[in-house]
Amino acid sequence: MLPTALHYSRQLLKEVLQTGDIAVDATMGNGHDTLLLAELVGTTGLVYAFDVQITAVENTKKRLYETPWEQSVQLIYDGHENLPYYIPLETPIKAAIFNLGYLPKSDKTVITLPETTKKALDELLLRLVPKGRIVIVAYYGHEGGERELQTVRQYCEALPQEKYNVLNYQFINQKNQPPILFCIEKKKPRN
Numbered sequence: 001m002l003p004t005a006l007h008y009s010r011q012l013l014k015e016v017l018q019t020g021d022i023a024v025d026a027t028m029g030n031g032h033d034t035l036l037l038a039e040l041v042g043t044t045g046l047v048y049a050f051d052v053q054i055t056a057v058e059n060t061k062k063r064l065y066e067t068p069w070e071q072s073v074q075l076i077y078d079g080h081e082n083l084p085y086y087i088p089l090e091t092p093i094k095a096a097i098f099n100l101g102y103l104p105k106s107d108k109t110v111i112t113l114p115e116t117t118k119k120a121l122d123e124l125l126l127r128l129v130p131k132g133r134i135v136i137v138a139y140y141g142h143e144g145g146e147r148e149l150q151t152v153r154q155y156c157e158a159l160p161q162e163k164y165n166v167l168n169y170q171f172i173n174q175k176n177q178p179p180i181l182f183c184i185e186k187k188k189p190r191n
């Protein structure tokens, strides 16, 4: 069966992340992706995880509690657009994940926004290593979601092909606006 956007996002991360790498969960929510990233980079790696809701930080902290990777994650109660305050420019980021939209069973008015998403993407691209990937899963059925989807699509389409491979994965015959995936992969510079 073809994987859902969610499953494919995890596959794309698993393909590149190795023990000791540095990764970013730009939208930690309940911490499912944070835990996956931590498992992949292991105890010698590092994961930066961002969210603007304290419940997300608390839920993720609980999820990581007493796992071997508890110390490998830096939980940041702040927006991903403020990434430069937490992640120095010279940090070699191997992978990052965004789940755009709102946190299910939580405050549906707290949504990711086009301008802040774009700012975070700009900052991540500056730190992404060659062969590194940024995976974006856009849930867009809510108010404001379409606008964010268009912003992300335009952003991805405008990236120069000399520097990046950009993938778009979506089911085009499904009802109820299933999530749409984008993956930006940095190419190795030519000699």
Ligand SMILES: C[S@@+](CC[C@H](N)C(=O)[O-])C[C@H]1O[C@@H](n2cnc3c(N)ncnc32)[C@H](O)[C@@H]1O
Residues within 6 Å of the ligand: 026, 027, 028, 029, 030, 031, 032, 033, 034, 050, 051, 052, 053, 056, 078, 079, 080, 081, 099, 100, 101, 102, 103, 104, 110, 111, 112, 113, 116, 139
């Ligand atoms: C779709 S949910 C993420 C789900 C998460 N990946 C998980 O495993 O549960 C989107 C999350 O983005 C958060 N968010 C909204 N604006 C944000 C921002 N500027 N920076 C970081 N997180 C933000 C929301 O609070 C929400 O928890």
